[in-house]
Amino acid sequence: MESVLPEHIPRHVAIIMDGNGRWATQRHLPRGEGHRQGTENLRRIIRAATEFGIQILTLYAFSTENWGRPRREVRLLMRIVEMVIDRELDELDGEGVQIRHIGELDGIAPALQRKVKTACERTKNNTRLIVNVAFNYGGRDEIVHAVRRIVADGVPAEAVTEELISSYLYTSGLPDPDLIIRTSGEMRISNFLIWQGSYSEYYATETYWPDFDRASLLEAMHDYSRRKRRFGKTPEQAAAEPIVDEDDDEEA
Numbered sequence: 001m002e003s004v005l006p007e008h009i010p011r012h013v014a015i016i017m018d019g020n021g022r023w024a025t026q027r028h029l030p031r032g033e034g035h036r037q038g039t040e041n042l043r044r045i046i047r048a049a050t051e052f053g054i055q056i057l058t059l060y061a062f063s064t065e066n067w068g069r070p071r072r073e074v075r076l077l078m079r080i081v082e083m084v085i086d087r088e089l090d091e092l093d094g095e096g097v098q099i100r101h102i103g104e105l106d107g108i109a110p111a112l113q114r115k116v117k118t119a120c121e122r123t124k125n126n127t128r129l130i131v132n133v134a135f136n137y138g139g140r141d142e143i144v145h146a147v148r149r150i151v152a153d154g155v156p157a158e159a160v161t162e163e164l165i166s167s168y169l170y171t172s173g174l175p176d177p178d179l180i181i182r183t184s185g186e187m188r189i190s191n192f193l194i195w196q197g198s199y200s201e202y203y204a205t206e207t208y209w210p211d212f213d214r215a216s217l218l219e220a221m222h223d224y225s226r227r228k229r230r231f232g233k234t235p236e237q238a239a240a241e242p243i244v245d246e247d248d249d250e251e252a
């Protein structure tokens with residue numbers, strides 16, 4: 001890939017796909033058209049992520065707060081998720097994409113729940129790229145569920161560690177995101193991966209999600225490659241411990 005060194009390729013990229021509505025409004029189109037274009041863009045970005053050697057892509061599709069949108073829009077967003085599964089599953093599966101769901105399926109229409117489960121089940125052995133679909137997801141809600149399960153499992157207080165909490169999150173077993181991208185110029189985290197994103201690098205762009213293309217992702221990765229990640233350490237300590245993933249041996 002256009003000169004991002006392998007050690008600077010983020011292993012896990014998470015995206016807040018924002019600005020579909022404004023994209024449409026700017027063009028005097030209904031908001032739904034923005035969501036449709038945003039959905040089209042998913043395919044491009046998933047393909048680019050594979051090409052660039054990203055291993056995990058987490059996409060914020062529907063938040064626990066999105067239930068507060070007008071009912072018509074909520075219905076449309078649900079239909080879009082269903083449509084993406086119907087239309088794209090074969091191709092994503094063929095391309096080696098493993099689909100995972102993060103969030104709560106409770107509260108989702110049973111037919112859609114089944115489709116989400118089928119998509120995850122069918123692709124679970126794929127290894128080229130993990131795509132976490134954050135659907136009916138909220139970071140606080142995720143932590144509440146984790147704590148409830150920890151308590152229900154009878155874990156003693158002294159056994160509660162950061163690692164243990166991480167292992168009870170929807171992203172259990174996955175590395176935290178290296179890079180969190182938000183499109184459309186907003187500068188907030190909106191309850192997305194609030195635990196996992198503690199040391200993520202953040203990248204915000206004015207570009208609306210439907211226009212965030214391969215080149216935009218590459219630009220975000222270039223920006224990331226110039227960051228000095230220190231994880232709370234001094235520059236000298238951080239320099240002594242390069243964060244190179246030993247598995248990476250190709251230049252993307």
Ligand code: FPP
Nearest residue numbers: 017018019020021022038039059061081084
């Ligand atoms: C934000 O734009 C976008 C969303 C709330 C939905 C994004 C969902 C998709 C693109 C489909 C995802 C489907 C899968 C299966 C991953 P907005 O409506 O908040 O835009 P605005 O801030 O301009 O109003």
